[in-house]
Structure formats: structure tokens, C-alpha cells
Amino acid sequence: MDQTLTRWILPLIQVVLLVLLGPLVTGLIQKMKARLQCRRGAGILQPYRDLLKLLRKGTVQSDTSGSFFRVVPVLVLGATCAAATLVPVFFAPVTAGHAALLPLGDALLLAGWFALARFLTAIAALDAGGAFGGMGASREMTVATLVEPALILVIFSVAIVAGTTDLRVIAGHPVGMRGSFGAADLLALFAMLILLLAETGRIPVDNPDTHLELTMLHEGMLLEHSGPGFGCLVLAHHIKQIVLIAFVQALFFPWKAANTNPQALVMGLGAFILGTLALSVFLAIVESTYAKLRFFNLPQFLSISLLSSFLAVALRLL
Amino acid sequence: MSLELATHLIDIIGAFLLITMIIILEAGDLYRAIYTMAVQSIFIALAGAVLGAATHNTDLWVIAGLTLVVKVLVLPWLLLRVIHRMRIHHKIDPLIPVTTTLAIAAAIVMLAFYLSSSLVLLKQVITGNALPIGIALMLIGILVMMSRRTALMQMVGLFAAENGIFFTAMAISQGMPLIIEIGVTLDVILAALVMGVIILRVKSSIGSDIADLDELKG
Numbered sequence: 001m002d003q004t005l006t007r008w009i010l011p012l013i014q015v016v017l018l019v020l021l022g023p024l025v026t027g028l029i030q031k032m033k034a035r036l037q038c039r040r041g042a043g044i045l046q047p048y049r050d051l052l053k054l055l056r057k058g059t060v061q062s063d064t065s066g067s068f069f070r071v072v073p074v075l076v077l078g079a080t081c082a083a084a085t086l087v088p089v090f091f092a093p094v095t096a097g098h099a100a101l102l103p104l105g106d107a108l109l110l111a112g113w114f115a116l117a118r119f120l121t122a123i124a125a126l127d128a129g130g131a132f133g134g135m136g137a138s139r140e141m142t143v144a145t146l147v148e149p150a151l152i153l154v155i156f157s158v159a160i161v162a163g164t165t166d167l168r169v170i171a172g173h174p175v176g177m178r179g180s181f182g183a184a185d186l187l188a189l190f191a192m193l194i195l196l197l198a199e200t201g202r203i204p205v206d207n208p209d210t211h212l213e214l215t216m217l218h219e220g221m222l223l224e225h226s227g228p229g230f231g232c233l234v235l236a237h238h239i240k241q242i243v244l245i246a247f248v249q250a251l252f253f254p255w256k257a258a259n260t261n262p263q264a265l266v267m268g269l270g271a272f273i274l275g276t277l278a279l280s281v282f283l284a285i286v287e288s289t290y291a292k293l294r295f296f297n298l299p300q301f302l303s304i305s306l307l308s309s310f311l312a313v314a315l316r317l318l
Numbered sequence: 319m320s321l322e323l324a325t326h327l328i329d330i331i332g333a334f335l336l337i338t339m340i341i342i343l344e345a346g347d348l349y350r351a352i353y354t355m356a357v358q359s360i361f362i363a364l365a366g367a368v369l370g371a372a373t374h375n376t377d378l379w380v381i382a383g384l385t386l387v388v389k390v391l392v393l394p395w396l397l398l399r400v401i402h403r404m405r406i407h408h409k410i411d412p413l414i415p416v417t418t419t420l421a422i423a424a425a426i427v428m429l430a431f432y433l434s435s436s437l438v439l440l441k442q443v444i445t446g447n448a449l450p451i452g453i454a455l456m457l458i459g460i461l462v463m464m465s466r467r468t469a470l471m472q473m474v475g476l477f478a479a480e481n482g483i484f485f486t487a488m489a490i491s492q493g494m495p496l497i498i499e500i501g502v503t504l505d506v507i508l509a510a511l512v513m514g515v516i517i518l519r520v521k522s523s524i525g526s527d528i529a530d531l532d533e534l535k536g
Contacts, residue, residue: 311427
């Protein structure tokens with residue numbers, strides 16, 4: 001019984017939690033952003049209403065696109081949900097060196113799932129034949145080439161200490177085991193916060209609210225989608241955001257429940273909620289205080305994160 | 319405060335110093351560079367205070383306070399005043415692309431760690447990464463001075479390099495003697511004043527930045 005609980009039920013609860021809470025985090029960030037800009041803003045449940053509305057609508061498809069175009073939203077959602085299974089949320093037990101959860105993959109595979117979802121989105125945008133879709137795809141891929149190496153370096157900088165790239169083991173380490181929060185952790189966290197802005201499509205990199213065609217990256221690729229398919233892509237974006245937020249916490253603030261003791265589980269869940277709130281506040285404040293960067297200045301901005309993640313790895317090794 | 323805790327805190331302050339240095343290096347705008355330089359000096363003052371608490375050396379507290387007043391308040395105010403007086407555009411035009419500069423900075427940090435590992439014989443008060451980070455900050459400050467055309471940005475680079483020297487000095491001794499530190503601080507203020515006056519004079523007499531002077535050859 002205990003085996004089933006730790007191996008199947010709790011990991012599944014974590015995935016379902018991430019999928020269900022994804023839109024809530026977006027709504028929360030939008031609400032905080034509105035408050036910071038002295039607006040009332042929509043309720044924090046608005047993303048759920050948008051999703052329901054989209055799921056009820058019909059689908060319109062461009063004449064040039066093939067049948068693959070219709071499959072892509074589901075595949076993207078699937079890839080993002082698969083990424084969600086890899087991140088521990090509140091429960092990360094370690095027994096004798098290896099984690100006792102679903103052995104599905106490690107942090108590098110997480111980057112891989114995101115890359116797959118991004119590739120599929122870009123391919124669909126090109127397939128539809130719209131000019132904005134093509135431009136959005138090209139820009140998204142340019143950003144991806146800068147973001148992914150830095151993400152891998154951040155993962156390595158933590159993995160060198162933990163001795164594994166398995167996120168469940170990394171997050172399962174008690175803080176004392178990894179040593180205290182040092183200089184390399186700080187540099188990696190700084191790099192990861194910039195990556196968080198880039199990967200969630202937030203303001204210095206992309207503007208999530210805009211439909212001004214010339215400035216958008218992610219939205220540009222979704223223009224040709226409609227109805228339930230568009231809903232799937234929007235939901236995938238919400239999930240990607242909360243998965244990344246959980247990922248930051250798993251790497252740098254591993255306060256997870258180590259056993260099925262109810263008290264430990266509640267503590268782990270509380271730590272996760274607090275961490276998610278803190279990172280949401282960070283995203284909302286950055287979004288309200290910064291202007292969007294020109295696209296050609298983005299490599300310069302993102303290379304900060306590349307450099308500091310590189311330095312984090314260097315500090316670990318030297 | 320125990321020496322282990324101080325070492326840990328200095329380690330974290332070192333990371334913050336590196337981060338601020340990266341932001342100075344990346345800054346495309348003079349204001350951002352100057353404010354980041356001020357923030358970096360706050361961390362230098364913090365490092366002085368931590369070391370002072372750990373070694374019970376009251377001179378270090380005085381030095382930390384001096385840094386706070388001079389480098390966090392006076393120097394940025396002076397630089398901002400020069401900007402207002404000159405009414406210049408505050409975009410920085412680098413000699414080499416910023417991304418290249420960042421790559422060079424990565425190489426410099428590696429070099430600093432390599433160099434400091436050959437200095438093991440040097441007795442360090444604060445063990446850990448303080449010495450290599452101090453050397454790296456100093457060299458990156460010089461890199462900022464070399465790779466920017468704007469005279470004000472070169473001044474920011476000089477002060478950042480000075481922060482690096484201060485951090486290095488803290489790493490290998492228990493801070494320099496108070497009289498030397500006061501002398502250095504006065505030198506920095508004097509240098510800033512002289513440079514500010516020269517920049518303004520050059521601007522008012524030939525109407526251009528220092529960087530354009532090398533076009534005057536006969």
C-alpha cells in the first residue's frame with residue numbers, strides 16, 4: 001500500500017496539481033500586474049474562463065495547412081504535461097541514493113520536452129503559412145538558441161553537487177546535504193530568473209498581453225490556431241510557466257516532504273505555495289517596471305544569463 | 319560572528335559583486351551602469367562590515383562607512399551631475415560588441431581562478447573564493463575601461479576596478495591600515511573630480527567627448 005502511494009498516487013497528484021494550478025498562477029500574475037499599474041484587472045480565475053470559452057468554440061483552419069496542423073496543439077499539450085511529471089512539487093523522498101517515484105526522466109529530459117513543444121509550435125506556425133506565424137517562429141527559435149544552453153548550464157551547476165541530473169533526487173536532498181546556499185547557487189539562481197522571464201514569455205523578452213503583431217514572439221505563432229486547439233496551446237503555456245516555477249524551487253529551494261507523514265506533506269505543499277507566490281510577485285514586478293527590449297538587444301540581455309550560469313559551473317569546478 | 323559564517327557571507331557577497339559587474343559590463347545605458355556601480359559599492363561596504371565583525375577590527379567598520387558615503391553617495395552623485403551638465407546622450411557605444419566583452423569576461427574569471435590557485439602560499443584571512451573574485455573584478459573593471467568609448471563609462475570602470483582591488487586587499491589581509499584606506503579614498507574622490515572637470519572642459523571647448531580626441535592627430 002505504502003509502495004503504491006509513494007510510487008503512483010502522490011506523483012500523479014503532483015502532476016494533476018501542476019496542470020490544474022497552471023492557469024491560476026497566470027491569473028494571479030495578471031491580477032498583481034493590474035494592481036501595480038493601478039487598474040482593477042480581471043479576477044484571478046479569468047484564465048479558466050478563457051480556456052472554457054475556447055474549448056466551446058468551433059475551429060477555423062487556414063487552407064494551406066495540412067492535417068498535421070490540427071494534431072499539433074494536442075501534441076504540444078502532451079509534451080508539456082510530460083514535462084510536468086518530471087518536477088517534484090511537494091514530495092521528493094530519497095531512499096538509498098535513488099528516488100522512490102516514477103522513474104520517468106531527469107532535468108535534461110525536461111529541457112528536451114520543452115524543446116519538442118517549442119519545435120512543434122514553430123512547425124505548426126510555419127505550416128499555416130501566415131506571415132506573422134513565420135516571423136514569430138523564427139524569433140522564438142532565435143531566443144531558444146540562447147535560452148537552452150544557459151538552462152543546461154544551470155542544471156549542470158546544481159547536478160555537479162548533487163551527483164545526478166535526476167530532479168527528484170536533487171529536490172530530495174535535505175539542504176544540509178548539498179551544503180549551504182553558496183556563491184555558485186546564487187549565480188545559477190540569477191541566471192535561472194532571467195531564463196524564467198524568457199521561457200515564460202514575459203516582458204523584457206516578450207509581451208504576453210500584446211496582439212501588436214510586430215512585437216510578439218509566442219503569440220505570433222498561435223495566431224492561426226482557433227477554438228479547442230488554441231485552448232490546448234494556451235493551457236500548455238500556463239502549465240509550462242508553473243512547471244518552470246516548480247523547477248526553480250526544486251533546484252534552489254528544495255524544501256520537500258521526504259516521507260508520507262501528513263505533517264511533512266503539508267509543510268512541503270506550504271513551501272511550494274509560498275515559493276510560487278514569491279516567484280509570481282517577482283514576475284509581476286519585473287513586468288510592471290521594465291519595458292520590452294528591442295528584439296536585436298535580446299542576445300545581449302540573455303547572454304547575461306549565459307555568462308552567469310557559466311560562471312556558476314566554473315565556480316563549482318575550480 | 320564566527321569566521322565560518324563570515325567566510326560564507328563573503329562568498330555570497332562575492333557572487334553579488336560578480337553579478338553587479340556582469341550588469342555593468344552589459345549596461346547599454348550610463349544611468350544603469352552608474353546605479354549598478356553604487357549597488358556594487360554597497361556590497362563592498364557590507365563585506366567590510368562582515369570582516370570587521372569577524373575579526374573585531376574597528377578600522378574595518380570605519381572603512382565600510384567611508385565606502386558607503388564616498389562610493390555609494392558622492393561618486394554616483396558626481397557622475398550624474400556631470401551627465402546633467404554635459405547634456406550628452408547617455409547611450410554607451412562600445413568599441414567591441416557587448417557579447418564579445420561578456421565572453422572575454424568569462425575567460426577573465428577562469429584566468430583569475432587559475433592565477434589564484436598558484437598563489438596558495440599567500441596566507442588568506444578569508445578562505446574561499448574572495449581572492450579570485452577580487453582579481454576578476456579588478457580585471458573586468460579594466461576591461462570596461464578598455465572597451466568603452468564614453469569617458470564617463472571609463473570612470474565607472476575605474477571605480478569598479480577599485481572595488482575589486484579593495485575586495486582583494488580584504489581577502490589577503492585584514493583590510494589595509496586605516497590611514498592608507500583613507501588616502502586611497504581621497505585619491506579616488508580627487509581623481510573623479512579631476513576627470514569630471516576635464517570631461518566638462520573638453521566638452522565646452524571642442525564640443526565633443528574625450529573619445530573623439532584621437533581624431534585630432536596631425
